[in-house]
Amino acid sequence: MPTLSDLAMQQETLLFPRFTVQDAFDIGCDLRAQALVQYPNTPVAIRISSPSGQILFTTVSHSGTFPDSESWLSRKAATVFRYGCSTLYMGEKLRAQGLKGERMSEKFPVDDEVYACHGGGFPVRIEGVEGVVAAIVVSGLKQEEDHELLVSGVQRFLEQCR
Numbered sequence: 001m002p003t004l005s006d007l008a009m010q011q012e013t014l015l016f017p018r019f020t021v022q023d024a025f026d027i028g029c030d031l032r033a034q035a036l037v038q039y040p041n042t043p044v045a046i047r048i049s050s051p052s053g054q055i056l057f058t059t060v061s062h063s064g065t066f067p068d069s070e071s072w073l074s075r076k077a078a079t080v081f082r083y084g085c086s087t088l089y090m091g092e093k094l095r096a097q098g099l100k101g102e103r104m105s106e107k108f109p110v111d112d113e114v115y116a117c118h119g120g121g122f123p124v125r126i127e128g129v130e131g132v133v134a135a136i137v138v139s140g141l142k143q144e145e146d147h148e149l150l151v152s153g154v155q156r157f158l159e160q161c162r
Contacts, residue, residue, distance in 0.1 A: 001144055004096050007089040014154050015127045017161050018057035019134055021056055024048040031138065031153040035061040037084065038149065041161075042119030044140040051081050056123065063106040065140060072111075072139040076121030078114055088119030088147040120146030122154065 095101035
């Protein structure tokens, strides 16, 4: 599990030079391809959305995803947009404060059916632009694996942009 400072560093350094609909599509396709290679027997749901709720990309790695996947995707995205951080960071921040880090309501007056603090949601930020412009969300694996899959995809994309 990455440390809280490692997670904060990811959010500070993984900045996009731009973020277009084509970029969302390219990242989403890469994440799906990686999910199929790394987790061939586990269905993984992937979504990239804007703060307005517009879905820029959505897919599953293969059949067998659970009906709960939709809820997890929405809840993780809501956390990214409200708090401006990755969902794994949020859970680790709660654990660092001595809480279980399983529900947002442990610390905040929010509805746990709307927000989630399990890994798999990550903010898209553009260099020089304040705020989160999109959320990349992965669900279906262990929370650390959801997070690692999406962060490695972001890193691959950003390396290609250089």
